[in-house]
Amino acid sequence: MSMTLMLIAHLSDLHLYTERSETGQAPANIRYIVEGIVSDLLGLQPQPDLVVISGDLADGGTEEDYLLIRQLLAPLTMPIMAVPGNHDRREAMRLGLGDRLTGLQEGKFLHSRVDADGVTLLGLDSVIVGQPQGALCSKRLDWLEGELRKTQPLTFLVMHHPPFMTGNPHWDAYSLIEGRERFRQIIDASPKRILCGHIHQPLHIQWGLHYGAIAGSPAFQYNLVPGSKAAPAENQVAYSYPLHHCQPDGSVLVHLRHIT
Known part of the structure; x- marks a missing residue:
């Protein structure tokens, strides 16, 4: 198997808002934090071929929120692929970002498909309207x-x-609560790489044949202690986003890019 080198930046849970934070936890300066991430992406050499955002772009999902998101992401020259999170709103997201997001499919759900030389990315809309679970x-x-x-x-x-x-x-009670078994059956024919958000702390897993990764959040993060049964507490930890570097032989190197 021979493929072209491809660099994918994985962002998640930006929780941008204009007037009101739905969670009440997104900081007032979140737009400036995201500006810093965009600046960091633009400073990479080579720059990523694709930026993937795994949901919760907005923290309430008003039309004004997506206009702000569009403005903040405008300096990025590479394609952007995004799926909605539980704090996004499908209609407002499609209206505000639909022509900016690459591979976005028609229909009720905000699914996406991107194909490159040797790489396919499929974005799945896992939102239950009005619920934190997926x-x-x-x-x-x-x-x-x-x-x-x-x-x-x-x-x-x-x-x-x-x-x-x-x-x-x-967190497990707030993750994917419907369709997990059939999802696993569908994907188990060959190894996949699954990129998620929602948990607000970086996490990596080997899940059967599949590699799974959760990205952190630049808005607010939690400190999940392995084996702990306690509700996770918000924690001031350093933010980083992963860069997935797809190699010609089909292997993938994952680098963490730390942001001050």
């Missing part, structure tokens, strides 16, 4: 099953809610 209903899983019939040798799946267990009972 779901993949039969219609969404049918779409995934159909798209997987033709993919490149290296396949990334992007979704907001993790389909795997984090080990913390608080």
Whole structure:
């Protein structure tokens, strides 16, 4: 298997807002933090070929929020692929960002598909309207099953809610609560790389055949202690975002890019 080198930056949980933070936790200066991330991305040499955002771009999802997001992401010259999170709003997100997001599909759900030389990325909308938990209903899983019939040798799946267990009972109850079993059956024919958000702390897992990664959040992060049963506490920890460097032989190197 021979592929072109590809560099993918994985961001998540920006929680940008203009007037009101839905969570009440996103800091007032979040727009300036995101400006710093954009500046860091532009300073990379080489720059990423693609930026992936795994949900919660907004923290409430008003039309004004997505206009702000559009403005902050405007300096990025590379394609951007994004899926919604539980604090996004589908209609406002499509209206504000639809022509800026690469591979966005038509229809009710904000699914995406991006194909490069040797790499396919499929973005899944796992949102339950009005709920923090995620779901993949039969219609969404049918779409995934159909798209997987033709993919490149290296396949990334992007979704907001993790389909795997984090080990913390608080967060696991708020992850993907519907469709997990069929999702696993559909993807198990070959290894996939699953990029998620929602948990607000970096986490990596080998899930059967599959590599799974959760990105942190520049807005606010938690400190999940392995084996702990306690509800995770918000923690002032350094923020980093991962860079997935796809190699010609099909291997992937994951680098963490730390932001002050």
